[in-house]
Amino acid sequence: MIQIHSIGMVSTHGRGAGALEKAMEGPWRPPGRVTVPGIEHPVPAFTVPDEVLKDKTVLKNMRRADRTSKMATIAACDAWHKSGLENVSPDRTGVLVATGLGPHVRTFKFLNGILDFGDASVSPTDFSHSVHNAAAGYITTRLRTHGPVQTLTDFDFAFNHALTVAECMLARRRCDAVLAGAVEELGEVMLHVCSRMADVPADGRPSPVAFSDNPSAVPGEGAVFFALTRPDENAEGPFITAVNAAGPEPDITILDAEGLSGPESGYLPVASASASVANYTPFFGSMMTGNAFQCAIAAMMVRSGRRFASQPNAGERDIKHCGKGYQKAAETIDCIKLDKEGHKRTIRIDKTYR
Amino acid sequence: MKKNLEEIKKELKDLLVESLSLEDIEPQEIGDDEPLFEEDGVGLDSLDGVEVVVMLQRNYGLDVKDMQKGKEIFQSINTLADYVVKNAGEFS
Amino acid sequence: MLYIAGYRSYESYTSYKPHEFYESYESPQNAMSERKILITGLGAVSAAGENLSETLRTLDSGKRKPEPTTLFETEVDRPVFEARRFQKATTSKARPTSRTAELTLHAAREALAEAGNPHLVSGIRIGVCLGTTVACQLNNLPFYRQYRESGRPDLQPVKDFLSGNLAAVAAAAFACQGPRSTVVNACSSGADAIGTALCWLRAGLCDVAVAGGADELNRVPLCGFNSLGIMSHTPCRPFDRNRDGLNLGEGAGILILETEQSARLRGSESNLRLAGYASSCDAHHLTAPHPEGLGLKLAIKNALADASLRPRDIGFVNAHGTATPDNDQVEGAALKTMFGDEVRYFSTKGLTGHTLGAAGALEAVFTALNLKEGWIPGNAGFTEPDPAIPVPPVTGKMNVNARGALSSSLAFGGSNAALVFCKK
Secondary structure, eight states, X not given: OEEEEEEEEEETTEESHHHHHHHHHSOOOOOEEEOOTTOSSOEEEBOXXXXXXXXXXXXXXXXXXXXXXXXXXXXXXXXXXXXXXXXXXXXXXXEEEEESSOXXXXXXXXXXXXXXXXXXXXXXXXXXHSSTTHHHHHHHHHHTOXXXXXXXXXSSOHHHHHHHHHHHHHHXXXXXXXXXXXXXXXXXHHHHHHHHHSBOOTTSOOOTTSOOSSOBOOBBOEEEEEEEESOOTTSOOOEEEOSOOOOSOOSEEEEOOOSSSSOOXXXXXXXXXXXXXXXXXXXXXXXXXXXXXXXXXXXXXXXXXXXXXXXXXXXXXXXXBOOTTOOSOOSEEEEXXXXXXXXXXXXXXXSXXX | OOOOHXXXXXXXXXXXXXXXXXXXXXXXXXXXXXXXXXXXXXXXXXXXXXXXXXXXXXXXOOOOOOHHHHHHHXXXXXXXXXXHHHHOGGGO | OEEOTTOOOGGGGGOOOHHHHHHHHHSXXXXXXXXXXXXXXXXXXXXXXXXXXXXXXXXXXXXOOOBOXXXXXXXXXXXXXXXXXXXXXXXXXXXXXXXXXXXXXXXXXXXXXXXXXGGGEETOOEEEEEEOSSTXXXXXXXXXXXXXXXXXXXXXXXXXXXTOOHHHHHHHHTTOOSOEEEEOOGGGHHHHHHHHXXXXXXXXSOSEEEEEEEEXXXXXXXXXXXXXXXXXXXXXXXXXXXXXXXXXXXXXXXXXXXXXXXXXXXXXXXXXXXXXXXXXXXXXXXXXXXXXXXXXXXXXXXXXXXXXXXXXXXXXXXXXXXXXXXXXXXXXXXXXXXXXXXXXXXXXXXXXXXXXXXXXXXXXXXXXHHHHHTEEOOOTTOOSOOTTSSXXXXXXXXXXXXXXXXXXXXXXXXXXXXXXXXEO
């Protein structure tokens, strides 16, 4: 179990979890559209506006950095500066970055160099930024942390793995604080791929709780980071249990059915047995590490005692959807994700230490 | 087409700002004699150094293989421009 | 499938009680009896050999022959260390995968066999933690060229990529149901993956872990390292006065890590332990190491503390030693500071090349192997001491009877990692 102190976020709605919260309070709005080579119609996508990434203070000395590094650095620094943990020794502060695709836009830029100028005339700057841990390098340099640092990748469970590592580092007292988070960037190549491999609805509205075997996805990008410590049982929380705990039934079950991990009918039994089902993908877009965003929303809900309405499109099934009208504050929320092989991983967010 | 020294200097400044993604500095603000790789000059670092090698390769067909020699060539816009003028055939 | 009574079920991996997790670390009683983690199997494939016995012979002889690449066409004419003797297994059940994955499975099969094939025992929770740099990138040039030219590329390379997460591929190949993770910390990925597996085992998240790293020689990083101006035209010379850059290589290194309790249940034995790990960050520069080796020294200090060993318990260090001017100078100085004038260290990159995501893992395998065998190789490629490096590396094969040994790794992004090995 780990304790969440603060959250930093960059999403299509701007900087900070508050921007996403505000968007979830109002009516759902469709995302913008991006013209993509090889795709007939502009593709709906939850992109992060450029002006969000123009902070000259946080992004100082990052002239070479790409959007992946910038989004991650802003989210991580915001989480850190709101955490009240600045007194933790830099040697005992860890940084963990989870990502599905990493800085792939930079990789394609580097490949442009090979195709345009040949093998022997490529950009060393593009190459050194195309490694997955470039973002972690920028975060640690900006925050001057010297503790453990790790970037990890998985197409489904990268954020889950990061939380497991965070828990191990904190439990072994290798670190007194850990910044753990996720980052995904959208580029035209992956938008092209997504448009052809997934069902991208023309109206930009994914149907995350439709339990379809041909699920819809509307790609998104962003970064979310959590400042974490060992749990203080008297603290207000919220707390994260990184892996399944045999405990009470959750008040809300968030299904991270983001449309990128194959058939979603496997979520149906979980949903049918749940007191209240939710998914918030339509607010930030489909991402391989989107469960980090779902967890952030869960943490916001247990901390504030309010519920955000889920955005189901298929209401005909016998599923109890999480709605604003239901007033009981949620104290325990599970965020569940299934991969293509049917592996199920759960992250539990708890209001109190138990 | 033949370019004169001043044109090459201007071109090099534009190229530097673009290929090194320099922020808060306009090409014309770089002095011809300003040290490129010193803190109180333009403040470039080792990664910029190898990027300048690629910049010369792509734009002038010049290959700086020896980084020791590179240090002399990359001192300032003046030394860079001299090197380009002396070594890039189409400009000489 | 073999059944051994006493293992917890797979499900218990995901259902421990939150309190137990911290208590297992924090009660003094448990701290005394902390789970010791054994190394019950090793596997390696690289230019130095396609298995452990070949690799040992190469470490012994110091023979090496980097040559221009044969794996792909490139204008970059630099010597590289290809795993020439490596043959992809024809019996591989998995669908066609990347060369990186094939190298991984090859080394993992060797390591699992030495460990007595724990993956064939019912009920053992096996974790998979692997480091890589190439396998995590969609850097398929034919696909991207097609995308640029036609706007309608064949998507099969993307589908292969999306089903090619290295840890997921290995977990599927050996039916491992425990935790899995792919670590992408650039050139320290392999070491960090092994350290992460150590954390899992200590925390009780699995009984056995397949841990290591792999990378194939690939055109894209070859172009990248060339552009950075840090590749040598000759066989590389780590820690030598005239060193002028690295050679790229490829390979995979795998360790089978196991809790003492699990090894006992299986009747498996080993007198080697993975005793400590630490990771740290320079917070200095994306591509250059901290000039004083700040992060590296911190990683070494913390890894020794993690292993409850003193610097004098460390008989030798398998250094990162890439043969770039910066790395070797910073590392040599840091090793002297941490271990004193008598430090025995060497780089094995003169025999394998820099294998990127595999480097930390291959060197972990070599370190464990040398500790077990009681001898260390000379630093291949070293002839002339560098006045800027306070203590020269080991120049020839020598016997070392030590309790412990350490392997260090440095990476882009300022990551550093240290692993400490110990005889039981």
